[in-house]
Amino acid sequence: MTKLQVAIDLLTTDDALALAAKVAPHVDIIELGTPLIKSEGLGVIRAIKDAHPDKIVFADLKTADAGALEAQIAFEAGADLVTVLGTADDSTIVGAVQAAQAAGKGVVVDLIGVADKTARARAVTNLGVEFVEFHAGLDEQAQPGFSLATLLEAGSASKVRFSVAGGVNIHSIEAVKAAGADVAVAGGAIYGAEDPALAAAALKSELN
Numbered sequence: 001m002t003k004l005q006v007a008i009d010l011l012t013t014d015d016a017l018a019l020a021a022k023v024a025p026h027v028d029i030i031e032l033g034t035p036l037i038k039s040e041g042l043g044v045i046r047a048i049k050d051a052h053p054d055k056i057v058f059a060d061l062k063t064a065d066a067g068a069l070e071a072q073i074a075f076e077a078g079a080d081l082v083t084v085l086g087t088a089d090d091s092t093i094v095g096a097v098q099a100a101q102a103a104g105k106g107v108v109v110d111l112i113g114v115a116d117k118t119a120r121a122r123a124v125t126n127l128g129v130e131f132v133e134f135h136a137g138l139d140e141q142a143q144p145g146f147s148l149a150t151l152l153e154a155g156s157a158s159k160v161r162f163s164v165a166g167g168v169n170i171h172s173i174e175a176v177k178a179a180g181a182d183v184a185v186a187g188g189a190i191y192g193a194e195d196p197a198l199a200a201a202a203l204k205s206e207l208n
């Protein structure tokens, strides 16, 4: 079954905790967004893990270098999964994977900015990552003509375990599931909704 991951792209620990409390019953994975971690530091990871020990806590570090060190400090803070950029050197990904293996946790590779996402997804899967994120970032989503369909096609073609992130919402989630994604990531569609719990529940019901 496709899991639902909420991406919390808010800026304070208090706001993140409040959102997580509302949506946790409807999601499988709680992601601490990159701006949140940069704003609040690793303490936000510990705060969310302490509040939701039963959830998979995903720290969107977007690591580009020093893979082992960055992964290790996030795992020590309570993260279950961390992201490393697919544009990073293989050695950075391998370092993070080694830190994950030592901690009994996992690494996700974010393909934001990667030209041939299907080929890179296959290559990094062979390095031992949990899954690969087919991702169009917030800036790419804002470009004229952006379409999630290209990401979904690339993900399906990869034949590896993958998630999809890029403005996933109630209109596109069925296509994400149909593409065979292991995880559907939704940020703005949940935290930007008038009723985030209702929005998360609606997305989850499409995946069941």
Ligand SMILES: O=C(CO)[C@H](O)[C@H](O)COP(=O)(O)O
Pocket: 007, 008, 009, 033, 034, 060, 136, 137, 138, 141, 165, 166, 167, 168, 185, 186, 187, 188, 189
């Ligand atoms: O990692 C991110 C941006 O770099 C976002 O968390 C991700 O894109 C999901 O958010 P949204 O559904 O709003 O696109």
